[in-house]
Amino acid sequence: MPVNTRSDAQRSRVLLLDAVRTLLQSGRVGFSMPELAGEAGVGVATAYRHFPTPQDAMQAFHRRAIEQLIAALAAVDPGPDPVRRFHDCCRTWVEQATQWGPAVRYIRSSKGFVERLSAGDESITALHDHLAGVLDSLARDGKTAEYDLTYAVLLWITIFDERVVYDLTEHRHWSVAEVTDHLTRAVAGALGIAV
Numbered sequence: 001m002p003v004n005t006r007s008d009a010q011r012s013r014v015l016l017l018d019a020v021r022t023l024l025q026s027g028r029v030g031f032s033m034p035e036l037a038g039e040a041g042v043g044v045a046t047a048y049r050h051f052p053t054p055q056d057a058m059q060a061f062h063r064r065a066i067e068q069l070i071a072a073l074a075a076v077d078p079g080p081d082p083v084r085r086f087h088d089c090c091r092t093w094v095e096q097a098t099q100w101g102p103a104v105r106y107i108r109s110s111k112g113f114v115e116r117l118s119a120g121d122e123s124i125t126a127l128h129d130h131l132a133g134v135l136d137s138l139a140r141d142g143k144t145a146e147y148d149l150t151y152a153v154l155l156w157i158t159i160f161d162e163r164v165v166y167d168l169t170e171h172r173h174w175s176v177a178e179v180t181d182h183l184t185r186a187v188a189g190a191l192g193i194a195v
Helices: 006-025 033-040 044-050 054-074 082-104 113-118 122-140 149-159 162-171 176-191
Strands: none
Touching: 006 033, 006 044, 006 054, 006 082, 033 044, 033 054, 044 054, 054 082, 054 122, 082 122, 082 162, 082 176, 113 122, 113 149, 122 149, 149 176, 162 176
16 A cells, blocks of 8 residues: 655645635535545545644635735835835735635634734734735835834735625626725725825
């Protein structure tokens, strides 16, 4: 019998997290572990080795979505113009949210963003720190009136909530460009960003 290699385990985990997305996007929020395994095309025992419960699988999917967002935002060229970087980050965020937002909208933490930040949640801390860096560049360049970076990040993530992106793309039928334009202007207005 072949031994399960590390790459096999990683592949199974990716398949399971992709299956979480598929199940949630189709509205199957109360899925079971056997259903998850079936959707992923892996054995039930394999699914349980990765995630003891469906809730654990959903939380891992949510973490992966945040990590993908952070990686995409980190790939935005900081360049010399902080306003351009802000706009590019907003566009990147909407592009990312259209990929995983329809599924992530079903996963809500009972804890607030600042509460999770204070508790040291690694993915939330990484997202905060990246966005705070973008906003700090704007503040140092005199392009925003808001200097409380955590508050500014909280406003930014609230306006760019995946449920908002989902509503605008799926139910208002706005393009990514339209959603980006409206939400970017909303954040800029809320934070006094001179754009």
